[in-house]
Amino acid sequence: MLASRDRHADRVVPPSGFTAQLTLFAAAAMAFLAVFALALSLASGRLAARWGDELARSATIRITAPQDQQSAQVEAALRILETTKGVRTARALTDAEQQALLAPWFGADLALDTLPVPRLIEVIEDADGMDPAGLRLRLAAEVPGAVLDDHSRWRAPLVSAASRLRTLGWTSTLLIAAVMAAMVTLAANAALAANAQVISVLRLVGATDAYIAQAFIRRFTIRTLIGASAGMALGMVAVLFMPGGNDETATFLTGLGFQGWHWITPLLVPPLAALVAFLATRMAARRTLETLT
Amino acid sequence: MIELENVAYSYGGGELLSDISLKLAAGSFHFLTGPSGAGKTTLMKLCYGALSPTSGTLRLFDKDVHTLDRDEIAQIRRRVGVVHQDCQFLDHLPVKENIALPLHVSDRSNEAETGDIDDLMHWVGLTDRAAALPPELSGGERQRAALARAVIMSPDVVLADEPTGNVDWDMSQRLLRLLIELNRMGKTVLVATHDLSLIRATKSQVQARVLRIANRRIQLAGADL
Ligand SMILES: Nc1ncnc2c1ncn2[C@@H]1O[C@H](COP(=O)(O)OP(=O)(O)O)[C@@H](O)[C@H]1O
Numbered sequence A: 001m002l003a004s005r006d007r008h009a010d011r012v013v014p015p016s017g018f019t020a021q022l023t024l025f026a027a028a029a030m031a032f033l034a035v036f037a038l039a040l041s042l043a044s045g046r047l048a049a050r051w052g053d054e055l056a057r058s059a060t061i062r063i064t065a066p067q068d069q070q071s072a073q074v075e076a077a078l079r080i081l082e083t084t085k086g087v088r089t090a091r092a093l094t095d096a097e098q099q100a101l102l103a104p105w106f107g108a109d110l111a112l113d114t115l116p117v118p119r120l121i122e123v124i125e126d127a128d129g130m131d132p133a134g135l136r137l138r139l140a141a142e143v144p145g146a147v148l149d150d151h152s153r154w155r156a157p158l159v160s161a162a163s164r165l166r167t168l169g170w171t172s173t174l175l176i177a178a179v180m181a182a183m184v185t186l187a188a189n190a191a192l193a194a195n196a197q198v199i200s201v202l203r204l205v206g207a208t209d210a211y212i213a214q215a216f217i218r219r220f221t222i223r224t225l226i227g228a229s230a231g232m233a234l235g236m237v238a239v240l241f242m243p244g245g246n247d248e249t250a251t252f253l254t255g256l257g258f259q260g261w262h263w264i265t266p267l268l269v270p271p272l273a274a275l276v277a278f279l280a281t282r283m284a285a286r287r288t289l290e291t292l293t
Numbered sequence B: 001m002i003e004l005e006n007v008a009y010s011y012g013g014g015e016l017l018s019d020i021s022l023k024l025a026a027g028s029f030h031f032l033t034g035p036s037g038a039g040k041t042t043l044m045k046l047c048y049g050a051l052s053p054t055s056g057t058l059r060l061f062d063k064d065v066h067t068l069d070r071d072e073i074a075q076i077r078r079r080v081g082v083v084h085q086d087c088q089f090l091d092h093l094p095v096k097e098n099i100a101l102p103l104h105v106s107d108r109s110n111e112a113e114t115g116d117i118d119d120l121m122h123w124v125g126l127t128d129r130a131a132a133l134p135p136e137l138s139g140g141e142r143q144r145a146a147l148a149r150a151v152i153m154s155p156d157v158v159l160a161d162e163p164t165g166n167v168d169w170d171m172s173q174r175l176l177r178l179l180i181e182l183n184r185m186g187k188t189v190l191v192a193t194h195d196l197s198l199i200r201a202t203k204s205q206v207q208a209r210v211l212r213i214a215n216r217r218i219q220l221a222g223a224d225l
């Protein structure tokens, strides 16, 4: 349909400066926004998955007890964990690890045994997950100094916020596509109306609807493709230069961007935009032409 | 070629044309006359499928127009050359390309490269104006360009609606001669005009039949014009 033998079909519609510029601009702006919406969706999707995954699979037990009972209580807690359903591994953190955790607050040369620091047990759950309430009851009965922190209190709202954000991101992407379709439809309708005489001359000399529509379709598809490519390029540059950091401390804001194969997704924006323009113009042209003789 | 059987047409109010039966046989030459507003243009439009009869049967090239889809109408337009009352062009393309337009839209672009189009431009006397844009043409030049465009596909039928509408007497004689030549080449020609002196002036050159629209009906006018 867009082959070059139809160059003449292109020429039958007079060039239109201003609407062409507007279409280019709108396509570029929409593509730019689409890149951000995609980055938002993918990044929040990533976060939701990571938080949901990693945090849900780990829990910590803190044992606060007089110095002489501490190791006995740790032993007792580990024994309980061994027989708890849904627990894959459980181990007490070593002194070195505890020291590393506390170093940011108390300095590296802290002597653990001089302070009443609680002992930490790291619990890794298996795929089924454990029942935190049941475990708390058992710990309360046998290990009075144990407190189970399963992260879920603060994790749950974060995970649901991240997945809500992902849904919003995808909704925005769809809305952007819909606005693009609406914009192209309006521009195409305006072009069809402005070229009523051209269309009636073409009908009179025996042009089929497909031939007439093609001149408009080609134009709007190519314009949208060019505009969207420029917008996408700008959007990708903007995302690329977002201050970031992909280490463990990456928060949501610094993690807003593309990772790995996700960098391919913005490249799909221009062809998809062109496809939307193609379909929108074709529908607009069909509707208009069918009312003519 | 074109056959009307008890055709009636109305734009929505009362009937403008009623009970029209008419047959344009291959190679015939007809004038269509009648006062302004009688429905000459309307009848022309019926003949190239721009309008569909509100009742009766209209056959174009042996096909009932009611059964034709839009693409088939487009095919019929390639066999019927139309010179409109107010001829319209693609104003941004030069005259020569406008004349070749029917070839382009029907996928015969390669024929636009041959010398035929130059012969045709010469025949209508527009060789010098080939590169001009349509808005730069005079009334007579527009009519001749429209005629050239109407015949470039070598159609079986040529319909000319007031081809001499806004040109002077000499030019209208010239246009008529071109139409008569087309008829001698075997084309079926139908010319609508309200100008009876034009019809009288051509009587000697062609075996023409004169149809007159009066009181919504069509009559074959006698020789007593
Ligand atoms: N598209 C239209 N809608 C409604 N009425 C029309 C339309 N075209 C023409 N008419 C009316 O039909 C009548 C015949 O018009 P027309 O066929 O152009 O006559 P003629 O060509 O003989 O002057 C006129 O009264 C005109 O006002």
Ligand SMILES: [Mg+2]
Binding pocket: B040, B041, B042, B085, B161, B162
């Ligand atoms: Mg008329």
